[in-house]
Amino acid sequence: MKKNYDYIVIGAGSAGSVMADRLSASGEHSVLVIEAGGPDRNIWIHIPLGYGRTFFNRTVNWMFETEPQAGLNGRRIAQPRGKGLGGSSSINGLLYVRGQREDYDGWRDLGNRGWGYSDVLPMFKRSEDQQRGSGPWHGAGGPLPVTDLPEKHPIAEAFIAAGVKAGIPYNSDFNGERQEGVGPFQATAKRGLRYSTAKAFLRRALKRPNLDLVTHAQVTRILFDGVRARGVAFVHEGANVEVTANREILLCAGAIQSPHILQLSGVGPEGLLRQYGIPVVKALPGVGENLQDHVQARFILETKKKITLNDDMANPFRQLWMGVKYIFTRKGPLGWWAGIAGGFIKTRPDLDRPDVQFHVYPFSTDRKDRPVLHPYSAFTLTVCQLRPYSRGHVRLKSADPMVPPAISPNYLSDPRDADVLAAGMKIARRVAAAEPLASMIESEKEPGPSLRDEELLSFLRAKAMSVYHPVGTCRMGNDENAVVDDQLRVHGLVGLRVVDASIMPTLISGNTNAPSIMIGEMGAEFVLRTATLQNSKAA
Template sequence: MEKETYDYIIVGAGSAGCVMADRLSEDGKHSVLVIEAGGKDRNIWIHIPLGYGRTFFNRNVNWMFETEPQPGMQGRRIAQPRGKVVGGSSSINGLLYVRGQKEDYDGWHDLGNEGWRYEDVLPLFRRSEDQQRGENAWHGVKGPLPVSSLREPHLIADAFIEAGVAAGIPRNDDFNGAEQEGIGHFQATARNGLRKSTARTFLARALRRGNVTLATEARVTRILFDGLHADAVVFRRDGRDITVRARCEIVVAAGAIQSPQILQLSGVGPGSLLKRHGIDVVKDLGGVGANLQDHLQARLLFETRGKITINDDLASFARQIKMGLDYALFRKGPLGWWAGLAGAFIRTRPDLTRPDVQFHLYPFSTDRKDRPELHPFSAFTLTVCQLRPYSRGEVTIQSSDPLAAPLINPRYLTDPRDGQTIAVGLRVARLVAQTQPLAKLIKCERDPGPDVQSDEDLLSFLKAKAMSVYHPVGTCMMGHGPDAVVDDKLRVHGVSGLRVADASIMPTLISGNTNAPSIMIGEKASDLLREAQSQNNLRAAS
């Protein structure tokens, strides 16, 4: 591979990178190299939906990053798992398919990003999708990405939805349809009891073509520039550095943590930071690594009156055998479930025009540690997540060593409005739990417990126990202001031949889980790259 040249080089085989590999190779006219730091997705737990509980803590497929100590969280380091495998985080995430709200994308447009309104990106969502329920104005059925509903009812999830409706939350059977607000079941990127990552969908079909090359266990160390033009990528594999060149463009799609890291190591970023680490400045862009946003969640744990949770399934050898047989024979049961069987999107204040909090219902409970274990009692978890946090952080290199993890500092809860919003969300979640028919399934609230009631106590609970939902975005912000990194065509400001296409380009965090929007960004980037190539061909012909 040394000194080879490709039309397009994609750095990262994650949610967006796999999409671009597929779309850019469709016509068979262009060669595409995809460089992935992780290995192939051979681990069986990647493909079993409930296996995310194992991949979240497996260093073979997960970077297992941690934040810097967070002053707003009692100095705790907060886990930041990221996929280190083909498929990226789409191979280890909780599988939920949530696009966000119409206003999220319209807001990007209002910031000056042409072509990113909801009406512009909806066709891209539909193009990707193979919706189990069928086609309509919001959903497609012929795309490579299966989106499915849970194959069986669940006692706690159904009771949660009924209780929410009784408590005044409207029923919503499609969070990705006309409106997001309401309570209902989540859909997921799964089909027939198997995870459908972008590696198993988009990239798999791309690799069947002869013009796509995948390099795994290949750690990108820097991008090389000829003046201000990006023309090559250096990656380390089997202990040696390999240089590959791009005829058309290089696209960085390494995610919100590693895309800014790669740019900074390559001389594109805050000049003072780069000089401090002895890196030659190619382009002084202060916004590279800034604008980090992430979803923070608080977890309510409820002990149940009966043995109706996964805690009980895994505590019993007989029930484990049944789980295995149900999955092996029918692709049903807990092994086929995803992270959050049901959920809700609610408004914490009557003056709001759209939801600002999301609930996730998990039919198990655990303390999140390096190797978490399910509680020995029967319990489920109800999480409360603020959708649009005000706090902002940053990602920066800590040295010029490309193999050193970057410094991740989300600055959780530095804006007091974040804690206030989650506290109100906790009160609403408790109201649902106290409403029938869910209330009759609950023996007691185990955490934080009934004694934690005041705003001050709830905030203390957040600081002591809150954790990330693992949705970092924004560190290569799209826009046209002084802090922007890419323009609305995803081209890095001030240089040529280089784009960024992943969750890092989001100017603001979308209102929900980030995998589906990242896939959409891959679709959008593919269109932009093909459009640019067509224009180049026309100019060459004239």
């Protein structure tokens, strides 16, 4: 590690790994990547079903929790975030979902030039190595494998068939021409192994002499000369270290930590900064505001036959067979990802696009402190509202960088969110009552078949949980509450961009890892374009 680099990337997660790869590819620029976690050596990172263990492992997960949520009966809700190479792409459920065309066209229509669907689609395709081949919607030959589940599961097949019988169209590709329908999910996996952004992007970048990586290094603040970001301070092996950047600093720490680092550095709501004695570099009231997250309701459906992971894990011989099958074929339960089938559904016929998402998991658990499987045969069907109305915040609660910020998504604070979820739950029940799925179900364990209307709303407040998709806390835009412009440059500052899910003005309609990778591609394009322009002027 040197004392000076052209570019400093803070965070080696979904967007940061992409930035590191693209900025170092030409060999012209020196790049330092700073990561608070360690290498991705934990075996459960690489086994797809291992996300059930990494979600509760402090060595690879920040294990954040929200503040008590009034809309969820005062409960604190887990907010797992990846800590280590690959960030949350190393601990997530692997699903590859881009969202809807209208999500990105909506960003563009808010004044963010170059962020419409036709603009971002080439960035999605650039990253992708689609198992099904290239085409109008997909790329092949990119660093990120996107693949189908290697084998079918009877619950997944029954769910899809039941959805079609219930009047929902079949869709083999949620990232294609349309999103609506029921069908299989694809994931960032290859030959039965997870493909995080560390494996897809960072690993090849680390072979280049112009890129350095420092791990177990927690950033404490960004350093400024006036309004120019000149360097980064961090703690490494018990020592305080400072490194400077000739060109730019790229903040890629995610929707929780990017605003927290900005606030610690004197960039954020002026009153909040002064409350904790932090000198104000730039007053930006929107830093940490606009937090959005997906919330979900879960059906626990008991099955008549022992065909779930609950049954596999309850039987030592089936456990042994799981391990043997995975070792020799890379198939079986250990190769499953979080959602072996699902759907995107309209809760009302007058809607122009889906507003809820279904996931099917071939197991069931209470998921409290640890994911303990139920002692009976069951699977889980979840209902997620795609575009929540509720807004929350991330705010520092100490000037000590090691103290986590206050995280408050304000789940269900807008009553429309609960209404959409309840409507989605009714559709899920209709699918579960259709054949061939109905014949597989013994009973509805949760929320229970007797619960209706107001009782469902009470169930949501008592049991709903996060899907772990926080975004929006460094919102892109041009108004007084925006944090970055449409080139991801922090308003009023020089040499600093935010490049991660925190820049989303609105939450996309689906899982957030693929869009975060796309944001990394977009950010790299902006930075390299600026470098080319600066070089031509200097010449």
